[in-house]
Amino acid sequence: MELIDWIVLIGTLLFIVGYGYWRTKGSKNVSDYVLGGKEAQWWTVGLSVMATQASAITFLSTPGQAFHDGMGFVQFYFGLPLAMVIICIVFIPIYHRLKVYTAYQFLEKRFDRKTRSLAAILFLIQRGLAAGITIYAPSIILSAVLGWDLKTLNIIIGILVIIYTVSGGTKAVNVTQKQQMFVIMTGMFAAFFLVLSYLPDDISFGKAMKIAGANDKLNILDFSLDTKSRYTFWSGITGGLFLALAYFGTDQSQVQRYLSGKSVRESQLGLVFNGLFKVPMQFFILLVGVMVFVFYQYNHSPLNFNPSAVEAVEQSEYAEEYHQLEIQHLALEKQKKMAQEHFSAVLDVKDYNLIMAAKRNIKDINIKERERRKEVSALIEKVDEDLETNDKDYVFIHFILNNIPTGLMGLLLAVIFSAAMSSTASELNALGTITTIDLFRRAKKEERNDKYYLNATRWFTLGWGIIAILFANFASLLDNLIQLVNIIGSIFYGNVLGIFLIAFFIKFIRGNAVFLSAIITQFIVILIYYFAIYRYGDGNEKLGYLWLNFIGCAMVILIAIIFETINRTTNAIKR
Template sequence: MESFGLLNWTILIVYLIGNLAMGSLLSTKVNSAEDYYLGNKSIPWWAIGLSVMATYVSAMSFLGGPAWSYSNGLGVMMIQINYPLVVFLVITLFLPFFYNSGVASIYEYQEQRFGKKARGVMSIIFMMTQTLSSAAVLYATALVLSFITGVDVITAILVITLIALIYTLMGGITAVIWTDVLQAVILLVGAGIIFYALLDRMPESLVSTLGELKAQGKMDIMNWSFDTHVEATVWSGVIAMVLYHVTVYGANQMVVQRALAAKNIGDAKKSFLFMGFAAFFIYFLFLFMGVLFYSYYGGREFENSNTIVLQFAADYGLPGLLGIVAAAVVAASMSSLDSALNSLATVTTLDFYEKYFMKDASSAHYLKASRWFTVGWAVLIIVPAILFAQSEGSVLQLLTKVGSYFVGAKLSMYALGFFSRHTSERGLLIGVAVGFVAVWYAATQTEIAWPWFCAIGAVVNIPVAIVVSLLLDGRQTELSPYTIQGQKIMFRDQNLAAKDQGWYLIPGKVDRISWLLVVFFLATLAFLYLLTVLI
């Protein structure tokens, strides 16, 4: 690759310095452990929404999205079609429980509903999965720096970790959110420029290009097959991946912790609604670019498909473009890494250190401990990141596969907590163990596609947990106040307000605007269908 050049270096360095400066500026707002976890609850909902989007929608999209569709076609869009339904369920069922409780660690719900062991298991699952997914994010960032500068990938991993660590340590969740806003803006600007440049350089018109791509099978979006061996179908996207993403967004400390920093329940829900409407357009943009790249490069094979966007930016030759794109990809990945470091430190401090090792210490002590845990997690994430560097497939696909092994257990633990009256802690944990075995069997002994692993884990886990609970502990005479029905009864008996500024506080109650998510979901399906048949 040609020399990165002074202008590109200037753009990238200014961006990195800007993140450090923002972390330093916001460090003055962190005076306690609570500030480190939740800020001062003054962050506007749109900033939280952009932060949520930057963390997950953009984490691997700039690199892995085009790489995925370049290889498999636009049909992989079905894996990402479900976000409106996901957000509908999350803001209706999950957010009210977490926000009303006033907790910083969302896994405290498991202790309130079942017991300490359930909380510990959920926290450990989160830490395992988040470490692996953050390592994939870190690898993607290092890949960019290595590709454009020639610096060794391992060196790049160490450098980018240090930068994200420094501003996260200084500013806590407030710095994480506001740097994510900056990163989201840079990401969208970079994506827009690349998309425009790609359309500008296409040798034929867009209509002709799409016709050729359809003839090559790259525009076959709506696969209605019931074959569970096929990765991307309508059913895997609408059923299996709804269950997967509900757990990723509703039972994930890294995402929900932002909503807990909102001013009120309405702002918390609006931040998620932002993502519910925006995710489709962003994922479609990156995946659509992938099939256009396939046409532009004539389907040529790349040594590492995750570098396609960077290669195009270098080939295009616009001064400063490679610097903007490099900053955009670094922004996309750092927005996930900083969030992971903060949330991992939060869970470690609240769910283990404070609970079992150092009770009743001062807030200043827990703040210091949280910062040390942040450093520790940064070191731990580096190890699998180096291992991911050996992968040549799409990092977006890789990241999603890693999570699919664990989300069934998380989904089941919350579904049973919300809706099951008779599930006990012992039955729950046995169900989780059996569910893990079922997912392992499906993954290693069958040809079932990974999107269905979450559903398999839940389908096995839930009935086993209920049956074992009844056998070991019998029928429960009292309804837990931490079930959906229990919450409704509690609000009624204690004469509590059902709404706050027009937004439901009661879990299970649907806000009127949430129905627009369902309408929007149906509209996106119709759009993809028409795109397929009218080309």
């Protein structure tokens, strides 16, 4: 990196942290700290909700996901707009009417304290893990690519977030996320147009899309009923819907964003804004990944984008095998470039038979290239089973560091750091709030003054920040990062959502039935995940992880109904 890149990167980060600290220091009470004084207007709510979900994982992993698997991942978000409508109609009015600080306060009013505590603990477990991952994600990739120390990066990102989040609470998160979203989207648009400018002169955007289509990267909709497929239209509007309902409706990191709205209307408009723009935003980020794929049809790409894994192979006894595969890969790249140029030429001729023959040739070459990549992955595993062979998370950062001009590189690295900070700040803010309001305050026998709980919230936020940094330093890269975060959420979210749906709509069920049902459901969902997904590995699982959201939600409702029915029947017999 050049000096100008460092200036852009450090200047952007220091401005965001400094501005957030300056604008929001000195919260006077818990309401001001947790709900930001309920001053946020709809665009602040909407941008804050989007920024909370759009972590660094989104901008590192999503383009790599599209590079390898195409645009089908966008189906994951198909249930989101409908979820926003349901939350606006059902969740927001209830939360505002009850004047709650957290979503889980409602559960105590509806059921009992132990149900509230259980839901809060489930949130703390899954969101505490996610907070570590949102720090770890950019750190491990930047460390591998730039040669920076991983633990140092984790600490830097963690400390930057802690400074303004502990100081200003929800208002600091809301204020800084507007700047972060501006940096993020500016950087992504710059990257998109830069990729297009790097394509050969005769390859327009329209031709680039056709090339992507010929390589099966534009298969957006999959209407198959195969539950093994991770991303289909049906899993998106069912599992994706339940995941979005749980995330935006019951996850405090999101609920806290719209509870800070000036009114019910402002909160609702903020979520509608998110519902309208979230899917197009994800579509665009995937499209960036597809254009990067087209770029590498005409330019050299490594057999594996993870530089640490490649270096390990080159220094091992398998170095010669790797170099032989590299020679084969270079030969295939020449064939691929010629095949793409031929396909581009026959597109101008508009002869159907020629176009289909050119497509088949491209697909044959891509099959051979995928085989070479699999062989390299096998070599990496032989060298060290702990080395990450899944290189999806390294594709976009590799493109940035090897092709982006001076100055813009600093901006795009600032995008990664800003996204990591925005989502981590929301998570720490929510973790501190839940720990204080739902657990610590409830455990106190004597009531303390507001300043006491304000300071407690700050200390718990700091504590969770330290825990997130520690977890980031001891984490290991298990899967494509954006999938890993969603898998963790899917294990817990369906259960929590089911509890809330019972609270809203099934009035005859009481606390004991829900509490027992939630514990049993969580145990069963974890078993399903282990035996149907985890043990089979990436791509071979027997069940797409999105279905865990639906299964968890349906199961907790069904078991609670059974328990309540048995309980009422038993009581009736006794009488």
